[in-house]
Amino acid sequence: MLWKQNGVKIIAALGAVAVGAGLLGAAYAESSGDSPSLSYRSSIRVPDQAGGEKDEATRLAALAKIDATRASSAALAHVPGTVLEVGLDNENGNLVYGVEIKTASNAVKDVKIDAGNGAVLHVDAADHEENEEE
Structure with a gap:
């Protein structure tokens, strides 16, 4: 027992x-x-939808209220340097432009710009090696 x-x-x-x-x-x-x-959190939320990358790129472009030039200008006003790359992205349901900027000190920064109003949402060090592999 x-x-x-x-x-x-x-x-x-x-x-x-x-x-x-x-x-x-x-x-x-x-x-x-x-x-x-x-x-x-961006001003434009992106709903989850099935489809390929090409379909997503077209859908995202139709939702954006600003263009890549305005996003680049907003990013450069916050982080001075040279724009290396600009892309419209769905970041966990947030519609943002990712703007990679090379600063005067040769650091590469990834600046997230709200695709609805051009506000700077986030800045961090870009993982440049990961981007080269893609």
Whole structure:
């Protein structure tokens, strides 16, 4: 009888450990690079729709209220330098222009511009090696 009670306790403890490990794994997966959480929100939200990249590019261009030239100007006003690349992107449902700028110190910055109103939403170091692989 004593073994049976201890066996139940051990099984219950192992079950609790398994549940805890599962929750920790889910939390880690959510915090990893697979599902980035953005610290900004654009004025134009992009609904999820099926289709290829070409279809998405056409759809995004139709939603944008500013063009790439205005996005570049807004980015340069915030981060002086030379524009390397401009692209219209769906960043987790946010319609933004990604503007890569090379600064005077040769740092490359990725400036996110709201495609609806031209506001600077975010600036960070560009992962230039990753872009070259694409």
